[in-house]
Amino acid sequence: MRHLMSPLDFSVSELEKLMSLASDIEKNPEVYAHKCAGKKLATCFYEPSTRTRLSFEAAMLNLGGSVLGFSSADSSSAAKGESVSDTLRVISCYADICAIRHPKEGAPLVASIHSGIPVINAGDGGHQHPTQTLTDLFTIHSLHGEIRDLTIGLCGDLKFGRTVHSLINALVRYPGIRFVLISPEELRVPDYIREEVLDKNNIPYVEVEKLEEAMPELDILYMTRVQKERFFNEEDYIRMKDFYILDREKMKLAKENMMVLHPLPRVNEISVEVDDDPRAAYFRQAQYGVYIRMALILTLLGLEE
Numbered sequence: 001m002r003h004l005m006s007p008l009d010f011s012v013s014e015l016e017k018l019m020s021l022a023s024d025i026e027k028n029p030e031v032y033a034h035k036c037a038g039k040k041l042a043t044c045f046y047e048p049s050t051r052t053r054l055s056f057e058a059a060m061l062n063l064g065g066s067v068l069g070f071s072s073a074d075s076s077s078a079a080k081g082e083s084v085s086d087t088l089r090v091i092s093c094y095a096d097i098c099a100i101r102h103p104k105e106g107a108p109l110v111a112s113i114h115s116g117i118p119v120i121n122a123g124d125g126g127h128q129h130p131t132q133t134l135t136d137l138f139t140i141h142s143l144h145g146e147i148r149d150l151t152i153g154l155c156g157d158l159k160f161g162r163t164v165h166s167l168i169n170a171l172v173r174y175p176g177i178r179f180v181l182i183s184p185e186e187l188r189v190p191d192y193i194r195e196e197v198l199d200k201n202n203i204p205y206v207e208v209e210k211l212e213e214a215m216p217e218l219d220i221l222y223m224t225r226v227q228k229e230r231f232f233n234e235e236d237y238i239r240m241k242d243f244y245i246l247d248r249e250k251m252k253l254a255k256e257n258m259m260v261l262h263p264l265p266r267v268n269e270i271s272v273e274v275d276d277d278p279r280a281a282y283f284r285q286a287q288y289g290v291y292i293r294m295a296l297i298l299t300l301l302g303l304e305e
């Protein structure tokens with residue numbers, strides 16, 4: 001039995017396979033429409049979500065399976081004091097696979113220890129978000145053709161943004177990747193990522209504060225929301241929240257074929273006027289998230305062949 005806690009749980013060649021399955025699903029959805037008949041996906045969400053939970057549910061429904069779950073800690077027995085480990089042990093009796101999101105770093109890992117079914121980390125605190133990374137990789141792969149020789153700008157809350165942490169971890173395994181880390185001083189990438197992931201793998205990167213300066217050299221701009229819920233006090237959040245706003249003027253500085261990604265939800269960091277720009281790929285990215293989650297469910301259930 002296999003779980004997904006970090007994007008590194010899959011090798012690069014396994015990721016290749018997963019993405020080619022997702023591409024096939026995109027092209028031939030009818031072939032997969034009943035693959036999970038009789039199977040159930042549980043979604044256990046202790047933190048707010050729109051895309052991740054609903055794209056998991058859509059993925060399972062597209063495969064002919066069914067879904068059950070809860071979408072807030074208040075509506076589960078966590079409110080009575082139950083541990084995630086006990087909850088998952090019990091859910092293993094009701095479902096065949098589970099996606100769990102939790103505000104505490106490491107909670108999905110703890111949940112997986114006594115689980116009788118595959119557990120997928122759907123986001124744990126400020127730590128990791130591997131299925132968003134699968135979505136991001138599949139988007140780059142689909143729109144760009146391959147994942148190599150890219151200058152990737154990661155912009156916004158690089159400190160608390162779990163999507164950024166997972167994405168960096170995953171991308172350092174591809175050839176010719178260079179990062180431009182764009183953030184205010186207070187929201188820089190955590191030291192452990194700089195030292196253990198970037199430096200250790202000899203990955204070229206620069207850290208800058210000004211988005212305008214970075215724009216002309218980027219092949220991909222990955223925008224992120226300032227993670228309000230992870231701030232210790234509101235004043236700091238208010239000071240930081242509009243630090244970056246990508247608008248039409250700034251898009252003029254970018255390459256003609258640059259791609260703008262964002263895990264969404266967006267707050268103010270991308271002005272709506274950018275949505276019509278052909279380089280804005282964030283809504284397509286959300287669609288790719290369904291195909292890759294379908295491929296993931298099939299793979300973890302051993303139904304991919």
Ligand code: NCD
Nearest residue numbers: 051052123163225263264265
């Ligand atoms: C992200 C998350 O939950 O970390 N959202 C998502 O799953 N698409 C990004 C965010 O909330 O800013």
